[in-house]
Amino acid sequence: MGQRxxxxxxxxxxxxxxxxxxxxxxxxxxxxxxxRIAQRQQAxxxxxxxxxxxxxxxxxxxxxxxxxxxxxxxxGWFTEGFGTADLKDAKALLDQxxx
Numbered sequence: 001m002g003q004r005x006x007x008x009x010x011x012x013x014x015x016x017x018x019x020x021x022x023x024x025x026x027x028x029x030x031x032x033x034x035x036r037i038a039q040r041q042q043a044x045x046x047x048x049x050x051x052x053x054x055x056x057x058x059x060x061x062x063x064x065x066x067x068x069x070x071x072x073x074x075x076g077w078f079t080e081g082f083g084t085a086d087l088k089d090a091k092a093l094l095d096q097x098x099x
Contacts, residue, residue: 008038008046012053019057028057045086048074052090059097068097 015030031054038047051074058067075090082088 005041005043008034008041008043008050010034011037012046012050015050016053024057028054031057044074044077048078048086048090051075052086052093055097056093059093064097068094071097 011030011034015027015034018024018027018030031050034050035047035054038044038050051071055067055071058064058070071090071094075087075094078087082091
């Protein structure tokens with residue numbers, strides 16, 4: 001049962017690794033699956049991580065509007081914890097996508 005809790009993060013890490021191998025379609029699929037799993041589990045921190053990873057990829061691919069539309073609502077859900085690494089990373093990416 002504990003392993004299922006990590007499914008979203010494992011898919012995200014798989015997606016990041018696949019990006020490093022330039023297997024872009026597989027990477028996108030893994031990141032999208034990570035988001036779906038996190039949403040089903042109502043695990044907002046894992047959803048934020050996965051959305052940040054996918055938004056970063058899309059931004060690098062020139063899909064900045066889609067990246068912003070994906071990440072902004074997830075980031076906007078948070079009302080505290082803005083000093084954490086994940087939220088700082090998401091905010092920096094949103095700022096970059098808004099330029």
